[in-house]
Amino acid sequence: IPAYDAKTIEEKWVKAWDDENLFAVDTDPAKPKKYVLEMFPYPSGDLHMGHARNYTIGDAMARQARMRGFDVLHPIGFDAFGLPAENAAIKHNTQAAAWTYKNMDQALATMKRMGFSYDMDRLVKTCSPDYYRWGQWIFEKLWERGLVYRKKNPVNWCPKCETVLANEQVTEGRCWRCDSEVEKRDLEQWYIKITAYAQELLDDLEKLPGWPERVKQMQANWIGRSEGAEVDFTLCDAEGNPIEGDEGKITVFTTRADTLFGNTFFLLAPEYKGLMEMVEGTEYEDAVREVVEGAKHISAVERAQGTLEKHGAFTGRYVVNPVSGAKVPVWVADYVISDYGTGAVMAVPCGDQRDFEFAKKYDLPIVPIILSDDDPLYDQLKDEKSTVVTSVDWDEALTCEGTLVQSGKYTGMVGGKHSEGEAAIVADLEAAGTGKRSVQYRLRDWLISRQRYWGNPIPAIHCEHCGIVPVPEDQLPVTLPENLDLGAGETLAECRDFYETTCPVCGAPARRETDTMDTFTCSSWYYLRYTDPHNTELPFSKDAANHWMPVDNYIGGIEHAILHLLYSRFFTKALRDMGFLDVDEPFTNLLCQGMVKDENGDTMSKSKGNVVPPSSVIEPYGADTMRLAILFIAPPEKDFDWDPKAVAGANRFIKRAWNIVWRLANDGDANAVLDTSVFSDADMKLYRERHRTIARCTQDFDRQQFNTAISAVMELVNAASTYLNAVAAGERNAALCRLVATDIVSVLAPVCPFWGDELWHEALHNEGSVYTAPWPEFDLSEAVEDEVEIAVQVLGKMRAHTKVPTGATPEQMQAAAESVASKWLEGKTVVKAICVPGKLVNLVVK
Numbered sequence: 150i151p152a153y154d155a156k157t158i159e160e161k162w163v164k165a166w167d168d169e170n171l172f173a174v175d176t177d178p179a180k181p182k183k184y185v186l187e188m189f190p191y192p193s194g195d196l197h198m199g200h201a202r203n204y205t206i207g208d209a210m211a212r213q214a215r216m217r218g219f220d221v222l223h224p225i226g227f228d229a230f231g232l233p234a235e236n237a238a239i240k241h242n243t244q245a246a247a248w249t250y251k252n253m254d255q256a257l258a259t260m261k262r263m264g265f266s267y268d269m270d271r272l273v274k275t276c277s278p279d280y281y282r283w284g285q286w287i288f289e290k291l292w293e294r295g296l297v298y299r300k301k302n303p304v305n306w307c308p309k310c311e312t313v314l315a316n317e318q319v320t321e322g323r324c325w326r327c328d329s330e331v332e333k334r335d336l337e338q339w340y341i342k343i344t345a346y347a348q349e350l351l352d353d354l355e356k357l358p359g360w361p362e363r364v365k366q367m368q369a370n371w372i373g374r375s376e377g378a379e380v381d382f383t384l385c386d387a388e389g390n391p392i393e394g395d396e397g398k399i400t401v402f403t404t405r406a407d408t409l410f411g412n413t414f415f416l417l418a419p420e421y422k423g424l425m426e427m428v429e430g431t432e433y434e435d436a437v438r439e440v441v442e443g444a445k446h447i448s449a450v451e452r453a454q455g456t457l458e459k460h461g462a463f464t465g466r467y468v469v470n471p472v473s474g475a476k477v478p479v480w481v482a483d484y485v486i487s488d489y490g491t492g493a494v495m496a497v498p499c500g501d502q503r504d505f506e507f508a509k510k511y512d513l514p515i516v517p518i519i520l521s522d523d524d525p526l527y528d529q530l531k532d533e534k535s536t537v538v539t540s541v542d543w544d545e546a547l548t549c550e551g552t553l554v555q556s557g558k559y560t561g562m563v564g565g566k567h568s569e570g571e572a573a574i575v576a577d578l579e580a581a582g583t584g585k586r587s588v589q590y591r592l593r594d595w596l597i598s599r600q601r602y603w604g605n606p607i608p609a610i611h612c613e614h615c616g617i618v619p620v621p622e623d624q625l626p627v628t629l630p631e632n633l634d635l636g637a638g639e640t641l642a643e644c645r646d647f648y649e650t651t652c653p654v655c656g657a658p659a660r661r662e663t664d665t666m667d668t669f670t671c672s673s674w675y676y677l678r679y680t681d682p683h684n685t686e687l688p689f690s691k692d693a694a695n696h697w698m699p700v701d702n703y704i705g706g707i708e709h710a711i712l713h714l715l716y717s718r719f720f721t722k723a724l725r726d727m728g729f730l731d732v733d734e735p736f737t738n739l740l741c742q743g744m745v746k747d748e749n750g751d752t753m754s755k756s757k758g759n760v761v762p763p764s765s766v767i768e769p770y771g772a773d774t775m776r777l778a779i780l781f782i783a784p785p786e787k788d789f790d791w792d793p794k795a796v797a798g799a800n801r802f803i804k805r806a807w808n809i810v811w812r813l814a815n816d817g818d819a820n821a822v823l824d825t826s827v828f829s830d831a832d833m834k835l836y837r838e839r840h841r842t843i844a845r846c847t848q849d850f851d852r853q854q855f856n857t858a859i860s861a862v863m864e865l866v867n868a869a870s871t872y873l874n875a876v877a878a879g880e881r882n883a884a885l886c887r888l889v890a891t892d893i894v895s896v897l898a899p900v901c902p903f904w905g906d907e908l909w910h911e912a913l914h915n916e917g918s919v920y921t922a923p924w925p926e927f928d929l930s931e932a933v934e935d936e937v938e939i940a941v942q943v944l945g946k947m948r949a950h951t952k953v954p955t956g957a958t959p960e961q962m963q964a965a966a967e968s969v970a971s972k973w974l975e976g977k978t979v980v981k982a983i984c985v986p987g988k989l990v991n992l993v994v995k
């Protein structure tokens with residue numbers, strides 16, 4: 150038996166698979182398709198442990214699916230545009246393209262070394278013109294359809310990255326990439342109208358039973374659908390007279406119209422249009438301005454969270470409440486955000502915790518209009534229609550359901566979200582023409598323009614005469630120049646060769662758009678390009694997309710739960726509506742793999758110096774050991790701590806399985822016919838074990854629980870080892886030995902492919918690759934034992950064990966029990982036998 154030499158074997162098979170182009174898709178209409186996809190990497194350097202885990206999971210799935218008879222599409226590519234390349238180029242005084250291509254080459258070499266079964270003919274690099282050309286084309290199609298527009302708006306600006314950011318890219322007021330504090334700037338930017346799909350993006354989460362619940366929940370929260378009403382308030386002066394010359398009314402969005410009687414003040418967002426004009430020249434101007442300026446340094450998301458200290462100021466104005474008729478003061482407050490609802494709020498301190506805190510801070514009245522029935526005020530107020538109690542000293546607002554009090558004719562009704570009281574008041578507002586039903590979404594349109602160089606150019610031209618016009622389709626792509634002097638600070642906006650152009654409509658000199666697209670536009674459709682990567686007429690053909698889509702198994706990190714996955718779902722739906730493919734959702738099953746942490750359970754990071762590079766395992770042990778360890782240590786969705794002992798253990802198992810397969814193969818005979826009627830007891834035992842473990846392994850692969858699938862293989866290896874030790878060489882069944890050797894190689898091959906192909910050829914003398922071999926069949930009825938072991942009790946005391954035929958009758962069980970328990974029965978008579986079939990007999994004696 151040759152020694153297991155990972156290095157030699159792995160080098161040999163990397164080359165052989167390459168020469169044969171083994172992993173190319175062979176679209177076979179007779180086979181069912183399976184599209185297995187791992188989220189493509191950003192080429193920031195060599196692969197790290199997180200990548201290794203991501204791709205190992207996908208690769209095991211893809212290889213096993215292939216063996217199960219699927220026609221498998223398993224591609225890879227690179228999300229190659231983005232700021233890190235630009236920053237690295239500035240730092241090392243080189244080109245972003247050179248840096249990116251070098252990193253991609255390095256990552257590709259590592260992927261090969263890991264044995265990943267990618268169809269390299271379908272490699273996609275988003276920075277390559279033949280890819281980004283189609284990104285520009287799709288952008289123009291969205292534009293034609295009214296799903297792209299420009300707008301001047303306060304936007305998130307990262308001062309360090311010197312670019313704007315989408316809402317999704319700001320976490321707790323900071324840049325998702327560099328963690329700098331994000332500022333607000335008023336800039337004209339390009340937007341994609343993702344909000345047009347808000348409802349469908351929400352509804353269709355139901356079509357995704359194969360997604361983790363928490364990811365769907367995060368998307369639903371991000372979309373943030375809210376049902377409520379818009380209510381009109383009339384502006385007035387301190388005496389309650391309508392204000393001359395003003396528009397006269399301000400509308401609010403509320404989910405709690407039932408609380409209108411508890412509205413004691415009124416709030417405007419600091420960015421509310423016309424706010425400063427309202428206070429100009431008045432004694433309130435300075436205080437209001439202070440709040441407006443202060444709010445500029447806090448992100449809208451944070452302001453809305455309600456965890457920060459609240460700031461506000463009185464504007465000197467009042468509004469009249471359309472239901473209670475009360476005159477309430479108008480304030481500016483920094484926890485009100487301008488781009489949700491109407492940017493104005495009817496504050497109800499007794500029912501809303503934020504309003505409650507604001508009222509406490511600024512000493513505004515808290516009128517109780519909703520009570521829980523254990524409230525001390527309940528008995529006094531439960532029938533009270535007018536306001537008799539004008540303030541309470543509660544510790545917090547009552548934000549759940551309760552009974553409405555001091556609320557006119559609505560008193561006594563149930564109050565709360567979607568409550569009886571809410572419905573009644575909204576119906577009356579609608580009848581009076583002062584309000585209407587309304588649905589709001591938290592989701593905002595996707596700001597996609599970036600003032601950065603290394604990205605896909607937005608295909609637009611600014612003409613003095615014609616406005617902003619799209620670059621004609623036959624002039625795409627707008628090619629990104631690769632020779633900018635980034636080190637010297639040159640930007641696209643300063644690159645004459647790039648921006649000087651002529652207007653495609655009138656021919657006058659014009660200026661090319663110099664903003665590039667958010668790189669998330671590139672990753673929103675790459676999975677479609679894989680289905681037809683060389684198409685020069687279209688981004689992908691409808692037939693190819695319809696054949697392969699949706700992706701059956703998508704594997705990636707939870708950090709993409711919102712951004713990438715939401716954008717991709719939107720792109721798929723928009724492209725569907727334009728007739729380019731027929732699927733509603735891009736990813737049927739989503740697996741979010743857990744993190745690989747260091748030995749002490751810390752996340753790995755360069756700054757902590759605790760990164761375990763994949764090469765540190767591949768060098769000493771080989772890629773197969775690395776793959777086995779990654780899949781065996783934990784179920785794929787769980788985090789795990791890196792454990793060198795587990796790696797050594799994985800390597801020991803590979804060697805042991807190697808030896809067992811060789812020994813079985815040497816005793817086996819490919820021409821022998823399997824005949825169970827000549828089996829010895831030992832043969833039968835191994836044969837049953839084989840059916841049992843293959844069944845478990847198959848089910849565990851289906852459930853994507855690779856760790857338990859590997860445990861099943863280990864049991865089979867143990868059973869084979871027991872057999873080889875117990876049965877003399879000349880007495881082993883040659884057909885059985887061959888079968889079990891083939892089984893072990895086959896079921897472990899998706900995990901340890903190099904090991905698998907080496908044994909497939911050298912020990913089993915097969916042609917081809919185990920990758921194209923069928924997955925072993927099993928028959929659970931063959932796994933059933935003929936006999937079962939039962940426990941024997943005498944007067945409830947455990948005395949012995951014995952075997953009875955499977956399906957034995959109570960009489961047979963009793964007879965067997967009496968014979969093994971004879972020494973406890975001496976001199977007694979059995980009066981009764983209590984039998985639990987297949988398990989136990991309890992003999993009752995006198």
Ligand code: ANZ
Nearest residue numbers: 375402403404405408484485486489490492497500501
């Ligand atoms: C009165 C009220 C009484 C409210 C009450 C809540 C509780 P969701 O559910 O998230 O949609 N609101 C409306 N627009 C806002 C804005 N631009 N900035 C900050 N807050 C805003 O929240 C809807 C509620 O948030 C609305 O209902 C409004 O306060 C507030 F007992 O109106 B409510």
Ligand code: ZN
Nearest residue numbers: 612615652655
């Ligand atoms: Zn023009």
